[in-house]
Amino acid sequence: MCGIIGLIENKPVVERLYRGLLTLQHRGQDAAGMLTYNGIFHSRKGSGLIKDVFRSYEDIIHLKGNVGLAQVRYPTIGSGKAEDAQPFIVNYPYGIAIVHNGNVPNYKQVRDIIENKHKRMLYSKNDVEAILNIFAEALSKNVKRKLEFRDIVKAVKAVYKTVVGAYSVLLYIKGEGFVAFKDPYGIRPLVIGCKKDEFLPQFAFASESAAITTLGYKEFRDVENGEVIFIEEKKRKMHSEIIVNRKKVPHTPCIFEWVYFARPDSVIDKVNVYKSRVHMGRYLANEVKKRNLDIDVVIPVPDSARDAAIEIARVLNLKYREGLVKNRYIGRTFIMPGEKTRSISVQQKLSPIFSEIEGKRILLVDDSIVRGNTSRNIIKMVKEAGAEKVYFASYSAPLTSPCFYGIDMQTRNEFAARGRDEKDIAKLIGADEVIYQSIELMQKAVKDGNPELKQFCDACFTGVYPTKEIDLKIIEEIEEERNSFAPKD
Numbered sequence: 001m002c003g004i005i006g007l008i009e010n011k012p013v014v015e016r017l018y019r020g021l022l023t024l025q026h027r028g029q030d031a032a033g034m035l036t037y038n039g040i041f042h043s044r045k046g047s048g049l050i051k052d053v054f055r056s057y058e059d060i061i062h063l064k065g066n067v068g069l070a071q072v073r074y075p076t077i078g079s080g081k082a083e084d085a086q087p088f089i090v091n092y093p094y095g096i097a098i099v100h101n102g103n104v105p106n107y108k109q110v111r112d113i114i115e116n117k118h119k120r121m122l123y124s125k126n127d128v129e130a131i132l133n134i135f136a137e138a139l140s141k142n143v144k145r146k147l148e149f150r151d152i153v154k155a156v157k158a159v160y161k162t163v164v165g166a167y168s169v170l171l172y173i174k175g176e177g178f179v180a181f182k183d184p185y186g187i188r189p190l191v192i193g194c195k196k197d198e199f200l201p202q203f204a205f206a207s208e209s210a211a212i213t214t215l216g217y218k219e220f221r222d223v224e225n226g227e228v229i230f231i232e233e234k235k236r237k238m239h240s241e242i243i244v245n246r247k248k249v250p251h252t253p254c255i256f257e258w259v260y261f262a263r264p265d266s267v268i269d270k271v272n273v274y275k276s277r278v279h280m281g282r283y284l285a286n287e288v289k290k291r292n293l294d295i296d297v298v299i300p301v302p303d304s305a306r307d308a309a310i311e312i313a314r315v316l317n318l319k320y321r322e323g324l325v326k327n328r329y330i331g332r333t334f335i336m337p338g339e340k341t342r343s344i345s346v347q348q349k350l351s352p353i354f355s356e357i358e359g360k361r362i363l364l365v366d367d368s369i370v371r372g373n374t375s376r377n378i379i380k381m382v383k384e385a386g387a388e389k390v391y392f393a394s395y396s397a398p399l400t401s402p403c404f405y406g407i408d409m410q411t412r413n414e415f416a417a418r419g420r421d422e423k424d425i426a427k428l429i430g431a432d433e434v435i436y437q438s439i440e441l442m443q444k445a446v447k448d449g450n451p452e453l454k455q456f457c458d459a460c461f462t463g464v465y466p467t468k469e470i471d472l473k474i475i476e477e478i479e480e481e482r483n484s485f486a487p488k489d
Helices: 014-023 107-117 127-142 149-162 256-261 273-290 306-316 339-349 373-384 422-429 439-447 472-485
Strands: 003-008 031-037 041-047 067-073 088-090 096-103 166-173 177-182 191-195 202-206 219-222 227-232 238-242 297-300 324-326 350-352 361-366 389-394 433-436
Touching (some): 003 096, 003 177, 014 067, 031 096, 067 096, 127 149, 149 227, 256 273, 273 306, 273 361, 297 306, 324 373, 361 373, 373 389
Parallel strands (some): 297 361
Antiparallel strands (some): 003 202, 031 041, 031 067, 088 096, 166 177, 191 202
């Protein structure tokens, strides 16, 4: 899971690119990078948060041009070190820069094709470099004439034919324009915004709408699954074509975006993320009511669970309190590498308000339970602060299966809910009782905002993968790769 943004405007974009990227920091904490163009490519990238990579004005002053790409990285493949930071560039044909959000499960096979068939060299183990080289190889077959939209369509079709997985991609072709596309199923989010200008229209792309609305883009829409978009740089003319049969390849967005990853002020597939979480809280409240629990107060695990927790308290007519204080200088613990790192970060990130906890029977609300270690540490903290009982409610369904589409939970043995029922999970994390949302109501909470949504990628809950190519061989290869790069706790 990463955050990407691209701008093609009528003035230098670096400062606006930086502002938009800051809005996406929650999507990746391991690396950041920006690239601009004004006749040549200018770039800076490195490990760490945006503020670590771009420490001063001197770090961005050389990023000149009215066109730019940027990314914050959350590694799901590769080492996660600086050499895997985006954007990536190839010099032929034209000169192409790329950023992406997603994951390529058949990366090993794609890499073999690139190195052995196309005789191209890869400089990293980042799957975006593989996508870039497949695209560039296909585009290079038509360099003897002027670049046309049909050439770009053919190149994207080559990516679709070779690359399996979830990916939202932004490419800039030197002097020609912007290319944007999502995987055939549209698993990862991507929006396009347009702003009219007295000179030429301006365009913005981003993983979430919040990143471009903060820059003044009021008109935006989702890039559709199987859609190829090309913005001509000189004329700012937009070309678009759907290149998949959407009856055979239906739109299948990742439901975990609404559960956890996306900002509450973002809109994905016409569904406001905040409202979807409120609906999840409402439906979960009805499940809590069935348990006949004696609850004194509802407390959220900040920040993502706050919206659902407030609604649960309202529906159940219970007190809502902020019982945990978040240190905002600690990153999101779910996307930190290594269990030891996550556990230490939880202790640094949250601290209890004793007056709201001591002697109380608490309903603690969180977005999910993944490995169980974070939940266990939080419950332990709350009980040590004097809680009489701690009931733990997850407004998502039980996570049981690996995600191969951009969320870093790719091994089968890391899920608390795998092979366990609610009583077993409660014992594992130290809760007096665990209450889960059902998959059906979790989906309904999102569909309430857009009834046109028919299905989701919910493989991490069901084990059913939209891309049928996911098989045991790929699963084992990915587990081996992840274990080789896993931090040693």
